[in-house]
Amino acid sequence: MFSSFMVNTWVAASIVAVVGGVVGFFVVLRGSAFVAHAIPHGAFSGAAGAALLGLNTVFGLGVFALAGALGISALGRKGRHDVATALGLVVMLGTGALFLSWSAEYAPQIYALLFGEVLGVSRAELWPIAGLAIVCLAAVALLYRPLVLSSIAPELGEVRGVSERVIDTAFLLVVALATAMTVPVVGALLMFSLMIAPAGAARALSDRPGVAIACSIALALVTVWVGIALSYAINWPLGFFVGTLGAAFYGLGRLIGARRRRIASPVA
Amino acid sequence: MNALFAPGFFTNGIVHSALIVGAVVAVVAAVVGTFTVLRAQSFAGHALGEVGATGGSAAILAGTNPLWGFIGIAVVAAAAIELLGVRQPRSRDLATGLVLGAGLGLAALFLYLGTTSQSTTGASITVLFGSLFVVSMQMVPSIVTLSIVALAIVVVCYRRLLLTSLNPDLAAARGVSLRPVSALYLLALAIAVSLSAETIGAVLSTALLVGPPAAALRLTKRPIAALVAAAGIGVLATWLGILLAYDSYTWPPSGRGWPVSFFIVVFVFCFYLLAQLRGRKVTRG
Amino acid sequence: MSARVLEGREAPVLSLRDVSADLAGRRVLDGVTFAVQPGEFTALIGTNGAGKTTLLRVILGLQPTSSGTVELAGARRGRRSVGYVPQKVLLDPDMPLRARDVVALGMDGHRLGIPVSPRAGRVRRARVEAALASVDALDFADARVGTLSGGEQQRVLIAHALIGEPELLLLDEPLANLDLRSQHEVVALLARVAEQHRVAVVMSAHDMNPLLPVMQRIVYLAGGRAVSGSTEEVVRSEVLSALYGHHVDVLRVHGRILVVAGEGDEPVRPPGEEPGSVESGIVSVP
Numbered sequence: 050m051f052s053s054f055m056v057n058t059w060v061a062a063s064i065v066a067v068v069g070g071v072v073g074f075f076v077v078l079r080g081s082a083f084v085a086h087a088i089p090h091g092a093f094s095g096a097a098g099a100a101l102l103g104l105n106t107v108f109g110l111g112v113f114a115l116a117g118a119l120g121i122s123a124l125g126r127k128g129r130h131d132v133a134t135a136l137g138l139v140v141m142l143g144t145g146a147l148f149l150s151w152s153a154e155y156a157p158q159i160y161a162l163l164f165g166e167v168l169g170v171s172r173a174e175l176w177p178i179a180g181l182a183i184v185c186l187a188a189v190a191l192l193y194r195p196l197v198l199s200s201i202a203p204e205l206g207e208v209r210g211v212s213e214r215v216i217d218t219a220f221l222l223v224v225a226l227a228t229a230m231t232v233p234v235v236g237a238l239l240m241f242s243l244m245i246a247p248a249g250a251a252r253a254l255s256d257r258p259g260v261a262i263a264c265s266i267a268l269a270l271v272t273v274w275v276g277i278a279l280s281y282a283i284n285w286p287l288g289f290f291v292g293t294l295g296a297a298f299y300g301l302g303r304l305i306g307a308r309r310r311r312i313a314s315p316v317a
Numbered sequence: 318m319n320a321l322f323a324p325g326f327f328t329n330g331i332v333h334s335a336l337i338v339g340a341v342v343a344v345v346a347a348v349v350g351t352f353t354v355l356r357a358q359s360f361a362g363h364a365l366g367e368v369g370a371t372g373g374s375a376a377i378l379a380g381t382n383p384l385w386g387f388i389g390i391a392v393v394a395a396a397a398i399e400l401l402g403v404r405q406p407r408s409r410d411l412a413t414g415l416v417l418g419a420g421l422g423l424a425a426l427f428l429y430l431g432t433t434s435q436s437t438t439g440a441s442i443t444v445l446f447g448s449l450f451v452v453s454m455q456m457v458p459s460i461v462t463l464s465i466v467a468l469a470i471v472v473v474c475y476r477r478l479l480l481t482s483l484n485p486d487l488a489a490a491r492g493v494s495l496r497p498v499s500a501l502y503l504l505a506l507a508i509a510v511s512l513s514a515e516t517i518g519a520v521l522s523t524a525l526l527v528g529p530p531a532a533a534l535r536l537t538k539r540p541i542a543a544l545v546a547a548a549g550i551g552v553l554a555t556w557l558g559i560l561l562a563y564d565s566y567t568w569p570p571s572g573r574g575w576p577v578s579f580f581i582v583v584f585v586f587c588f589y590l591l592a593q594l595r596g597r598k599v600t601r602g
Numbered sequence: 603m604s605a606r607v608l609e610g611r612e613a614p615v616l617s618l619r620d621v622s623a624d625l626a627g628r629r630v631l632d633g634v635t636f637a638v639q640p641g642e643f644t645a646l647i648g649t650n651g652a653g654k655t656t657l658l659r660v661i662l663g664l665q666p667t668s669s670g671t672v673e674l675a676g677a678r679r680g681r682r683s684v685g686y687v688p689q690k691v692l693l694d695p696d697m698p699l700r701a702r703d704v705v706a707l708g709m710d711g712h713r714l715g716i717p718v719s720p721r722a723g724r725v726r727r728a729r730v731e732a733a734l735a736s737v738d739a740l741d742f743a744d745a746r747v748g749t750l751s752g753g754e755q756q757r758v759l760i761a762h763a764l765i766g767e768p769e770l771l772l773l774d775e776p777l778a779n780l781d782l783r784s785q786h787e788v789v790a791l792l793a794r795v796a797e798q799h800r801v802a803v804v805m806s807a808h809d810m811n812p813l814l815p816v817m818q819r820i821v822y823l824a825g826g827r828a829v830s831g832s833t834e835e836v837v838r839s840e841v842l843s844a845l846y847g848h849h850v851d852v853l854r855v856h857g858r859i860l861v862v863a864g865e866g867d868e869p870v871r872p873p874g875e876e877p878g879s880v881e882s883g884i885v886s887v888p
Contacts, residue, residue, distance in 0.1 A: 078697060082414035083360035090520070127593055131359040132531040136589060138363070139524035143582030146521065150576045164425035191714045198711030200697070201704060204688040205762070207664055209712040239425070242418030249411050252698040256746040261698035286429045292422020296415050306696070 061170040062273040064182045065231045070269035072227045073248035074262045078200045086241040087138035089228040091117045093237035094145025096162050101152045110232050114225035122218040164236040164288035181230035188223050239288035246295025250302025334454050335559050342512045343551035345464045346525035349509035351547050354530045355482040363523040364413045365510040368394040368420030370519035374427040384515045391507035467508040470501050517578040528585035532592035554584035615640050615770045615802045621670035630656045636821050636830035638802050645813045646806040648823030654806040658774050685763030689774035695748035701758045702743045706730050708762035733765040753784030773805040785812050811858050
């Protein structure tokens with residue numbers, strides 16, 4: 050399980066978990082679960098397209114994730130946000146269906162893109178993942194206060210000159226970046242589980258935003274580590290473990306949160 | 318004529334059943350979807366479609382028709398979302414997302430077990446991206462029956478649905494209890510989503526569910542007119558999609574035809590953009 | 603309430619001249635003119651849909667005007683010198699934010715990056731502490747903000763707005779959804795804040811009665827038009843009748859003021875109570 054070629058996997062998965070835990074905190078805070086699902090999922094089509102053209106899949110993922118983020122942001126300006134997200138998603142996936150029908154791609158490879166492939170990380174792939182992770186975390190650190198402020202109420206930000214549109218687009222771009230680096234490891238469908246489940250559980254654990262982010266990172270790390278170990282032992286797909294462990298953590302978090310509220314309530 | 322309608326389009330039995338099934342599904346998706354858009358539950362609709370894929374892949378694993386797997390799981394997931402259901406929209410989306418995550422995890426497992434045990438490598442792609450051309454004629458009666466059930470729910474609950482969609486507090490004040498309406502609506506949504514997942518694929522069912530109603534609601538604010546317009550747009554997009562997919566069997570690069578789901582999505586999206594443009598003119602003038 | 607000079611020689615913190623604004627092709631504000639002096643407590647009174655929120659958004663620069671001028675804190679429309687408490691912010695109880703986090707964001711929420719310097723951190727904490735103290739919110743400073751009562755959340759948001767040391771504090775319907783006791787508490791708090799911090803307070807409300815003891819100026823809005831002045835100048839039958847365009851009576855009963863529409867037979871309706879127009883509007887959808 051810890052042989053030399055598995056080391057890459059452990060490292061990559063840990064980086065992915067940290068980014069997922071941090072970005073996920075803001076996804077949950079802003080109520081952007083749908084977008085967090087749509088961008089990685091839609092970006093899968095980019096990977097299919099890149100495979101068709103014989104390019105690096107991370108490149109295709111990145112292009113589609115960024116295009117998707119900007120497209121959803123543009124559509125959302127005139128229409129409703131959830132409708133914009135849904136339509137942006139299906140357009141990307143429709144294109145993906147077309148690419149899949151053109152390609153003679155071996156089905157398991159597509160399957161790996163959708164559901165994750167633990168053994169698929171090489172030393173060469175590690176560098177772009179680490180690089181994107183740093184960019185992603187730096188962007189979140191930079192946007193931290195405006196992001197939190199506009200999550201409380203967009204008007205509060207607007208009054209202080211923080212344009213909601215700029216913040217929203219910037220945040221979608223961060224999600225897109227996170228997507229491009231994480232999809233090859235955990236898969237397009239489960240990437241978002243890793244973003245929302247640990248963060249969703251973490252908010253029940255602390256009232257302080259900083260501590261909640263730390264909890265979110267810790268839970269995400271536990272999720273992928275346990276997932277990889279089990280996936281290695283039983284040979285079932287990593288996505289299965291990430292999805293179900295995530296839901297279990299969230300359920301636990303809600304129980305703890307409900308108990309805390311009962312003990313602490315009501316604030317006199 | 319032949320340039321538009323490739324030879325055999327009107328005589329081909331597969332095309333016939335695709336046109337019928339496609340139209341029925343488009344109408345149901347549009348009618349139920351109008352309320353999905355009004356209630357801002359696109360994510361729930363999408364999640365049910367994808368979670369349905371779990372059932373679809375389980376059914377393939379068990380050797381039965383995926384439609385029953387779709388419906389079974391979609392109804393269970395709808396119940397889970399309703400039970401977890403929190404009033405706060407943010408938390409509601411989160412609950413939806415977690416049900417979706419868990420469901421997809423299971424889908425991954427079933428598809429994995431399916432591919433290794435039976436080597437039906439194409440199954441995952443069919444479940445996720447669907448194809449109207451593989452819907453068999455035997456399925457038509459079940460599809461029609463389920464469509465009637467979904468439409469009946471909407472017709473019976475029409476006024477209450479409208480009231481609760483516009484303003485839950487107002488509905489509660491008028492003595493409309495929210496839970497049963499919400500639960501029945503999610504049942505209709507589960508059926509509608511499963512039907513469109515069966516035809517255009519689990520991940521693309523959202524296109525028919527959200528696209529035509531969103532376009533229709535841009536064009537008219539009157540609920541009945543919006544329902545009719547949404548159904549019309551849905552059927553038109555589906556038929557045009559089938560037509561082009563049939564034509565595309567002679568197109569490059571593979572000669573295997575382009576996926577019908579792709580065309581339907583493209584048409585739905587184009588109609589939405591057109592409605593946006595027109596809608597903007599209406600509010601300006 | 604201490605007697606303060608209303609017509610001071612200082613420049614007004616806010617002055618609007620003949621301001622009109624349109625929303626989706628409809629005129630929402632029509633030639634609104636008034637000025638607010640430093641430290642003055644102004645009530646913006648009108649029924650739902652009279653244009654109160656639009657007027658506040660115009661002052662904040664979030665809503666473009668069709669004509670007229672808005673001058674803020676001496677010509678410069680610097681947003682920092684205005685604090686704003688938006689309408690009906692109900693904070694999510696699941697959000698992991700303490701009351702003090704929300705207040706701190708009022709100081710530097712627009713800045714990029716994460717605050718790290720320990721010295722700046724101490725200054726920051728002291729300012730947050732002071733702002734919380736000025737709204738009597740120290741007791742629940744470390745509680746999760748979404749779990750606080752409506753009145754408590756309101757106080758946290760006021761501290762959030764005050765910490766930037768604004769010259770003008772705008773509040774959109776801060777009394778809506780509060781029980782009578784909390785209403786009085788918030789009004790007393792705002793009056794005290796105006797006094798101590800020399801902040802001009804402009805708050806909108808649909809009922810003027812809770813504000814009668816403290817307000818020094820009233821801006822009465824109806825159908826997008828406004829009259830402004832002292833309560834005695836504005837809340838009079840002939841002035842309001844001219845504003846509404848039909849006859850209204852002003853009744854003073856036990857220190858309360860009721861504005862009643864119509865010719866005797868019309869139902870008595872103080873401006874606070876809506877005649878169910880929202881409901882009929884929605885039900886009439888076919």
